[in-house]
Amino acid sequence: MIRVxxxxxxxxxxxxxxxxxxxxxxxxxxxxxxxGIGVRGLTGPWSALPESLRTPPTAQRSxxxxxxxxxxxxxxxxxxxxxxxxxxxxxAMRQAIVAAExxxxxQHRGVDARGVVRAFTANQRDGTRQGASTLTMQYVRxxxxxxxxxxxxxxxxxxxxxxxxxxxxxxxxxxxxxxxSKDQILAGYLNIAYxxxxxxxxxxxxxxxxxxxxxxxxLAEAALLAGLVRSPHTDDPIDGDVDAALSRRAYVLxxxxxxxxxxxxxxxxxxxxxxxxxPSTTPNDCTAVPQGxxxxxxxxxxxxxxxxxxxxxxxxxxxxxRTLRRGGFRIVSSLDPAVQQTTMRQxxxxxxxxxxxxxPTAVVQPGTGRVLALAVNRNYSVAENPPGWSNRPNxxxxxxxxxxxxxxxxxxxxxxxxxxxxALEAGLPLSTGFDVPSRILTRFPISGGSADCGGRWxxxxxxxTGTNGHRNLWDAFGRSINTxxxxxxxxxxxxxxxxxxxxxxxxxxxxxxxxxxxxxxREWGPFTLGVAATTPLDLAGAYAAVAAEGTWCAPTPVLxxxxxxxxxxxxxxxxxxxxxxxxxxxxxxxxxxxxxxDQSMYGGCAGGTxxxxxxxxxxxxxxxxxxSERNETETIVAFTPQLAVASxxxxxxxxxxxxxLPVQARLVDVVGNVLRDTxxxxxxxxxVPPSESVAYRVTGQRTVN
Numbered sequence: 001m002i003r004v005x006x007x008x009x010x011x012x013x014x015x016x017x018x019x020x021x022x023x024x025x026x027x028x029x030x031x032x033x034x035x036g037i038g039v040r041g042l043t044g045p046w047s048a049l050p051e052s053l054r055t056p057p058t059a060q061r062s063x064x065x066x067x068x069x070x071x072x073x074x075x076x077x078x079x080x081x082x083x084x085x086x087x088x089x090x091x092a093m094r095q096a097i098v099a100a101e102x103x104x105x106x107q108h109r110g111v112d113a114r115g116v117v118r119a120f121t122a123n124q125r126d127g128t129r130q131g132a133s134t135l136t137m138q139y140v141r142x143x144x145x146x147x148x149x150x151x152x153x154x155x156x157x158x159x160x161x162x163x164x165x166x167x168x169x170x171x172x173x174x175x176x177x178x179x180x181s182k183d184q185i186l187a188g189y190l191n192i193a194y195x196x197x198x199x200x201x202x203x204x205x206x207x208x209x210x211x212x213x214x215x216x217x218x219l220a221e222a223a224l225l226a227g228l229v230r231s232p233h234t235d236d237p238i239d240g241d242v243d244a245a246l247s248r249r250a251y252v253l254x255x256x257x258x259x260x261x262x263x264x265x266x267x268x269x270x271x272x273x274x275x276x277x278x279p280s281t282t283p284n285d286c287t288a289v290p291q292g293x294x295x296x297x298x299x300x301x302x303x304x305x306x307x308x309x310x311x312x313x314x315x316x317x318x319x320x321x322r323t324l325r326r327g328g329f330r331i332v333s334s335l336d337p338a339v340q341q342t343t344m345r346q347x348x349x350x351x352x353x354x355x356x357x358x359x360p361t362a363v364v365q366p367g368t369g370r371v372l373a374l375a376v377n378r379n380y381s382v383a384e385n386p387p388g389w390s391n392r393p394n395x396x397x398x399x400x401x402x403x404x405x406x407x408x409x410x411x412x413x414x415x416x417x418x419x420x421x422x423a424l425e426a427g428l429p430l431s432t433g434f435d436v437p438s439r440i441l442t443r444f445p446i447s448g449g450s451a452d453c454g455g456r457w458x459x460x461x462x463x464x465t466g467t468n469g470h471r472n473l474w475d476a477f478g479r480s481i482n483t484x485x486x487x488x489x490x491x492x493x494x495x496x497x498x499x500x501x502x503x504x505x506x507x508x509x510x511x512x513x514x515x516x517x518x519x520x521x522r523e524w525g526p527f528t529l530g531v532a533a534t535t536p537l538d539l540a541g542a543y544a545a546v547a548a549e550g551t552w553c554a555p556t557p558v559l560x561x562x563x564x565x566x567x568x569x570x571x572x573x574x575x576x577x578x579x580x581x582x583x584x585x586x587x588x589x590x591x592x593x594x595x596x597x598d599q600s601m602y603g604g605c606a607g608g609t610x611x612x613x614x615x616x617x618x619x620x621x622x623x624x625x626x627x628s629e630r631n632e633t634e635t636i637v638a639f640t641p642q643l644a645v646a647s648x649x650x651x652x653x654x655x656x657x658x659x660x661l662p663v664q665a666r667l668v669d670v671v672g673n674v675l676r677d678t679x680x681x682x683x684x685x686x687x688v689p690p691s692e693s694v695a696y697r698v699t700g701q702r703t704v705n
Contacts (some may be wrong), residue, residue, distance in 0.1 A: 011287045049175045053140060058192050058201070060328025060564050062305060063284065065068060067372075067559055070331045073296055074283045079146075080208070081200035083564065086187040089202055090217040096226035096264075097190060099255035100248075102135035106182060110136040110173035136173040139189040144172075146192065183402060183639045190214075193229045196236030196278075196463040204282065209238070211280040219262065220270040223252040238279055246275060287382055287396070295344045297380025299335050299371070302537070303557040304402040312571040327566030331572070333557050334370035339363055342677045343375040343391045343645075346670040350649065350663065351377045353393035359657055359667070360400040360409075361647040362536040362555075366544040366639065368574045369553025372678070374400040374537065390653050399652055401537040401555075407509035408533035409650040411635040412626025415478045415530035417543065420477060420591055422492045424584045425500070427699040430473045430591055430604060430690070432467075432488070438464035440483040442490055444525030449629070457525050459486050462627075466607070474604030476593025480625065482529060495521035497528050503579050504542035504552055506534055528627050530635075538636050540646035543623070546588050547639040549688065550580030550704070581702045587690035592622035596638060601689030610668045614639060617676055619684045625664055632656065634664040638671040642686040643678055645671040 039648045061077030063115040082222060086094065097104045104112050113132050121268035133141070145159050157165060195205035206214040206223050217225070225246025228235050237245040250271050256262040262270075283289065286300035304324070307313060313320040313327075347359045355377065363373040380412075381394040391397055402408050413705065439460040446457040459482045461467045467481045476484035489497055498521040508514040513532040516524050537555055545552035561572035597614035597620055623638030633650040647667045651657035693699055 001163050002265065002427075006059075014688060028522050036562075041057060046639075049172065050144075050147075050181060053143055053172060053176055054179065056143045056188055056192055057147055059206075059326035061284075062324050062327055062331060064196040064300065064331045064333055066333060066335050066337050068337075071308075072283070072290075073300055073333060073335065073338060074286060074289050076323075076325045077282070080198050080204045080282045080284075081191070081202040082203050083201065084125075084203045084214060086190070087406065089187075089190060089214045091221060092219045093190070093202060093214055093217050093222035093225065094186060094575050095221075095256060097193075097229070097250050098186070099259060099261065100223075100226040100252045101138065101229065103255060103259055105135045105186070105322065108134060108136075110134060110175075110177035111170045124133050131620055133169070134173060135189055136176055136185055137169050137349075139185055139192065140172045140176060141171050142192045142194075143188070170401065194232045195225055195228045196232035196240065197238045198281075204413050205282055207282065209279060211278040215359065218270075219253075219266065220249065220273040223256070223270060224249040224275075227252045229469070237275055237277060242275065250260060280621070286380065289380070293340075294338065294380055295375060296335065296397065297396070298376060298378075298400055299333070299340070299374045299557065301398055302371075302403075303331075303333060305398065305401070306555075306557050307689050310571045312454035312569065329569070329703045330562040332559045332561075333371060334365075334374040334559050335557070336678075339674070339678050340373040340375060343373040343674050346673050347375045347377050347647075350666045350670060353377050353379055354389070356392060356653065356657065357649060357651045358399055359647055359649050359670065360536045361645065361670060362540040363402055363678070364537070364540040364544045364555060365548035366641065366644055366646045367443075367507055367551060367553065367576070368499040368543060369544070369556045369576065370574070371537065371555050372555055373674075375521050376400050388575075397652070400535065402507070402509055402535040406652070407513075408535040408538070409633045409635075409648050409652075409655075410530055410628035411534050411539055411648060412530040412628045412633065413482075413485075414539060414624045414626035414635050414637050414646075415497075415501065415528055415532070415534075415590060416477060416480065416485050416626075417546070417592065417624060418504070418506075419485050419488050419497045419528045420473060420588050421504075421546075421580065421584060422496040423473065423488055424498045424694060426492045426496070427701055428473075428491070429696050429698060430587055430600075430602070430693060431444065431696045433470055433472050434476075434484055434487050436461070436468050436471050436476070436481055436484050438468055438483070439640075440486050442486050442525055444490075444494065445523055446526065451526070457486070459483060459526070459529060472604065474591050474594050474602075475606045477591045477624070478605050478608045478664070482593065485528050486525060489525050493522065494524045494527060498524060498628050501532075501542070502526070504545050505554065506538050506542055508532055530628065536646040536648050539635070539648075540644045543592075543637045543639050544644035545579065545648065546585050546592065547583075547641055547644055549582045549589075550578055551576050551583035553580045554579075581689050581704050583694050584702050587685045587694040588690050588697075589622050590690050591621070591640075592624060593687070595625060596621050596623045598622060601687075604695075604704075610638075613668055618670055619659075620686045621675065621681065622687065623671070625668070627661060627664065630658050631661045632658045634659055634661065634667055636664065636667045636671050638675060640675060640679065641684055641687060643675055645674050647671050 059079040060081050061075045063075045064073045102694045190202040199205040199208035199209050202214045234240045253267040257264050257267045286297045289296045308317040308320050313323040350359045351357050358375040365642040376399045379394045383394045385394050398406050441458045444457040446452050461482050467479050498517050508517050510533045542553045552572050558572045562567035590600045595608040597611035599605050626635040635648045637646040647670045649659040649663045
């Protein structure tokens with residue numbers, strides 16, 4: 001072993017002399033031999049091979065799939081590359097790349113002395129610059145030039161034209177061959193080489209030029225690709241010089257004949273084949289979702305926002321995006337194409353894509369938080385809109401999940417659920433009674449509006465004739481009685497209602513709302529009536545927690561994530577926690593049966609606001625409708641033990657443009673049809689009734705054990 005190392009050193013020193021010129025060789029060689037060291041930068045710890053050369057940190061594209069794991073949504077990459085094992089590369093391609101780039105690849109040990117001498121002689125004779133890089137040396141250069149662990153300056157030095165760089169490249173090439181097999185080196189080279197037209201690695205190149213995997217490449221196709229790596233920026237036949245590409249193909253075929261790997265007649269036939277390109281591009285980012293599924297773009301957009309919030313992928317959003325676009329992840333999303341199609345069809349039945357009003361709708365699975373659909377009547381596109389039309393029909397604003405400039409919409413009485421939960425948790429029962437007035441004067445301060453009575457909040461009921469009188473929590477929630485809930489909020493504390501909403505995933509994106517939650521929650525009585533902005537996704541997630549008996553799961557767009565090595569990434573698992581006492585959640589679900597025409601397990605329901613939903617659905621259901629001031633927005637959330645759906649009608653660009661009460665019935669149709677179609681083949685499950693204590697008795701705090 002010691003003799004081999006000394007020989008490697010000696011060979012490399014001799015080569016260094018050739019590279020530096022005969023004069024330099026004469027001067028450098030004796031000194032190196034005397035002192036047992038090479039030219040500065042040539043030798044060193046021979047075991048100090050960078051880990052990146054053993055396992056190249058190549059940038060690989062990540063692919064996002066629908067929930068079946070086979071239907072692609074889009075890809076994310078800075079370089080279109082996906083690594084493949086050598087066994088998945090056609091033998092003709094392996095032979096062709098060796099013939100094109102390093103015909104003595106299987107004879108040398110990383111540095112080809114014959115090639116160096118030949119190149120030096122030709123350069124001296126012809127005054128040209130002829131390369132002597134072996135395939136192994138090219139592998140080293142490509143890895144170092146793309147290693148993200150190196151600084152930009154270090155990566156630039158990996159490709160500079162200098163003796164020092166060449167010597168370092170040789171040293172590493174010798175070390176690589178000592179630690180890696182020829183097949184490993186060849187596979188690494190094929191996966192990292194640039195083939196032009198944006199294709200990095202043989203798998204991407206096969207797809208880009210011929211729309212096939214590398215295992216199916218023919219001899220003519222393999223020869224064409226192998227010929228491109230010398231000058232990929234100019235020779236590629238899609239964006240560059242077709243004649244140059246064909247000339248290089250012919251050269252590779254001739255080399256294959258010279259080395260005895262291909263019969264002359266076979267090579268002649270391959271040369272005669274027309275350039276049968278079948279180009280295809282790999283989609284990149286959310287605006288490149290399949291043409292027939294443009295509506296998937298909003299889900300994709302939310303996926304990228306979700307990814308940017310996951311600390312597992314980096315310390316900042318910028319770093320996490322780099323991880324996504326370089327990491328080669330295989331991401332199976334929670335998007336269910338059938339549920340998405342149903343939801344989109346229902347949404348478009350309310351408003352068209354050009355309507356200024358929108359119906360953002362979210363579908364969430366209780367118990368996992370997996371989001372099955374995000375739909376809205378818009379095109380996900382950066383294309384220009386007609387003059388005078390803002391964000392329609394084309395937009396990339398996240399209208400369903402919120403984020404960026406979208407803080408959400410007022411969801412009205414759907415927020416009463418949080419007062420119900422806060423009351424039950426505080427120990428009040430569902431039978432809690434109150435003599436409801438048509439208007440109530442509270443202690444909560446307010447400034448302006450129809451509910452301002454001398455600076456104090458005094459909300460009124462929308463329909464006094466049908467709501468006044470003695471009511472309990474079942475009835476008040478079913479009929480959506482404002483004054484009952486204003487009174488209830490005073491009993492339990494507005495801050496506890498706000499805290500409950502945030503505990504169940506309501507994110508207060510509007511700065512004014514967030515400020516009230518931080519410093520004025522105790523005085524924020526109107527919060528119970530849904531004056532804070534929210535999104536359909538947050539609402540569906542919150543109601544899903546009630547459906548799951550108090551288990552809140554952070555809404556997630558993924559079923560699984562595998563890294564480039566096929567290992568499971570923990571960030572892809574559901575993030576769930578028990579945030580409510582089970583009996584409290586069951587009590588809230590029991591009350592939520594009233595608004596949608598179902599019946600409480602204790603017979604407490606006596607009216608609702610969407611009373612035909614239960615009969616139309618044909619299975620137990622719970623939910624709540626909501627209207628904001630002047631009916632500027634209309635909202636409904638409905639859920640079963642298996643599914644939660646939330647839909648809001650609003651004008652995203654002009655909140656003062658009231659959608660009107662009549663659209664509420666159409667939203668009921670939306671959520672009802674989505675629930676019906678999605679659950680058609682699923683078993684009919686009922687809600688578990690709350691205990692009699694939650695139904696009828698005042699107790700102490702009911703908190704999670």
